[in-house]
Amino acid sequence: MTVRAAVAGASGYAGGEVLRLLLAHPEVEIGALTANSNAGQRLGALQPHLFPLADRVLATTTPEVLAGHDVVFLALPHGQSAAVAEQLGPDVLVVDMGADFRLADAGDWQKFYGSEHAGTWPYGLPELPGARAALTGSKRIAVPGCYPTAVSLALFPAYAAGLAENEAVIVAASGTSGAGKAPKPHLLGSEVMGSMSPYGVGGGHRHTPEMIQNLSAVAGERVSVSFTPTLAPMPRGILATCSAKARDGVTAETVRAAYEKALADEPFVHLLPEGQWPSTGAVHGSNAVQIQVAHDEAAGRIIVISALDNLTKGTAGGAVQSMNIALGLDEITGLSTIGVAP
Numbered sequence: 324m325t326v327r328a329a330v331a332g333a334s335g336y337a338g339g340e341v342l343r344l345l346l347a348h349p350e351v352e353i354g355a356l357t358a359n360s361n362a363g364q365r366l367g368a369l370q371p372h373l374f375p376l377a378d379r380v381l382a383t384t385t386p387e388v389l390a391g392h393d394v395v396f397l398a399l400p401h402g403q404s405a406a407v408a409e410q411l412g413p414d415v416l417v418v419d420m421g422a423d424f425r426l427a428d429a430g431d432w433q434k435f436y437g438s439e440h441a442g443t444w445p446y447g448l449p450e451l452p453g454a455r456a457a458l459t460g461s462k463r464i465a466v467p468g469c470y471p472t473a474v475s476l477a478l479f480p481a482y483a484a485g486l487a488e489n490e491a492v493i494v495a496a497s498g499t500s501g502a503g504k505a506p507k508p509h510l511l512g513s514e515v516m517g518s519m520s521p522y523g524v525g526g527g528h529r530h531t532p533e534m535i536q537n538l539s540a541v542a543g544e545r546v547s548v549s550f551t552p553t554l555a556p557m558p559r560g561i562l563a564t565c566s567a568k569a570r571d572g573v574t575a576e577t578v579r580a581a582y583e584k585a586l587a588d589e590p591f592v593h594l595l596p597e598g599q600w601p602s603t604g605a606v607h608g609s610n611a612v613q614i615q616v617a618h619d620e621a622a623g624r625i626i627v628i629s630a631l632d633n634l635t636k637g638t639a640g641g642a643v644q645s646m647n648i649a650l651g652l653d654e655i656t657g658l659s660t661i662g663v664a665p
């Protein structure tokens with residue numbers, strides 16, 4: 324099979340990462356590459372690490388340029404995907420790395436994104452119960468946010484096994500690429516280097532309703548989530564520390580057994596051996612997610628720590644994994660669990 328793929332938003336971080344992965348995908352041929360303010364530029368001037376595509380020139384993002392492909396990846400700012408997607412036709416697989424189609428609840432969308440809700444597409448987190456079936460054969464995929472990927476993968480086994488009460492507390496650190504390439508004063512090197520800082524504190528981060536949606540679906544009841552993101556002085560990576568109150572009778576052994584069972588066959592989500600802890604460095608550039616779990620008996624809480632690369636499994640790797648499933652390819656095709664160290 325040769326799959327012809329276009330990437331809209333090819334000048335940005337998510338677009339660049341999906342191109343890095345597609346270049347190594349044996350079934351994919353790279354077609355149109357588009358941008359906005361950078362249309363007309365050589366890709367090599369903007370994404371110098373994508374050497375084989377260096378002389379490709381970025382086109383303006385229009386339906387005409389994106390037509391004639393089997394798959395179109397959208398790596399555009401929030402709110403831009405719907406208008407593009409509706410012009411692409413029902414036979415094209417559209418993989419949206421933005422947020423536009425992630426949430427099922429229109430009220431949540433309005434509250435956190437402030438615009439009209441565009442709709443809901445099959446959710447590209449294959450490891451969640453029922454997700455692979457929904458993705459198979461689908462022509463539309465909503466790729467999750469990077470934090471919801473880290474958090475949902477960390478906590479779904481506890482909720483699936485009925486081990487946790489319906490409240491979770493999460494503190495996560497992200498690398499700066501999570502904020503995209505567009506210049507922002509708080510992302511200046513002199514602000515970020517040597518410093519960590521919280522943001523979106525107190526329930527205001529737009530990924531909170533996405534986490535609630537995912538965990539509630541697994542638990543079968545509403546799970547409340549308190550989420551605090553922090554910015555860390557590194558280009559890539561998310562380390563999420565998640566905890567939930569343990570139900571009566573839960574022990575360290577029952578928690579470990581539930582995680583071993585839930586993750587045993589997952590190609591990308593790895594429960595580490597006891598005593599070893601996840602680190603962002605170990606998953607740099609890889610589609611792997613590292614998980615470790617503990618039972619804090621004195622506090623009566625289950626603690627789960629996950630690490631992933633926000634651009635790989637947190638965005639573009641998850642997008643390619645979901646594309647593979649939608650097209651009937653082996654899920655791991657073109658994706659590596661090999662990181663870069665140190």
Ligand SMILES: NC(=O)C1=CN([C@@H]2O[C@H](COP(=O)(O)OP(=O)(O)OC[C@H]3O[C@@H](n4cnc5c(N)ncnc54)[C@H](OP(=O)(O)O)[C@@H]3O)[C@@H](O)[C@H]2O)C=CC1
Pocket residue numbers: 331332333334335336337338357358359360361362384397398399400401403420421422467468469500501502503504505633634637638
């Ligand atoms: N960075 C991350 O870790 C993650 C990002 N995402 C999502 O992926 C999407 C892209 O994010 P990211 O790559 O970080 O952002 P960037 O700012 O790095 O890139 C944005 C891209 O969109 C293009 N663009 C900007 N405005 C428009 C417009 N009006 N019409 C068409 N194209 C436009 C830009 O083109 P130009 O350069 O020419 O202006 C650029 O190619 C976002 O929705 C983001 O939420 C999802 C998960 C994680």
Ligand SMILES: CC(=O)N[C@@H](CCC(=O)OP(=O)(O)O)C(=O)O
Pocket residue numbers: 420421422467468469470497498499500501502503552554
């Ligand atoms: C460090 C940083 O700023 N991260 C981004 C999350 C990026 C991401 O996953 O998200 P979306 O696709 O939902 O934009 C943020 O907190 O807004």
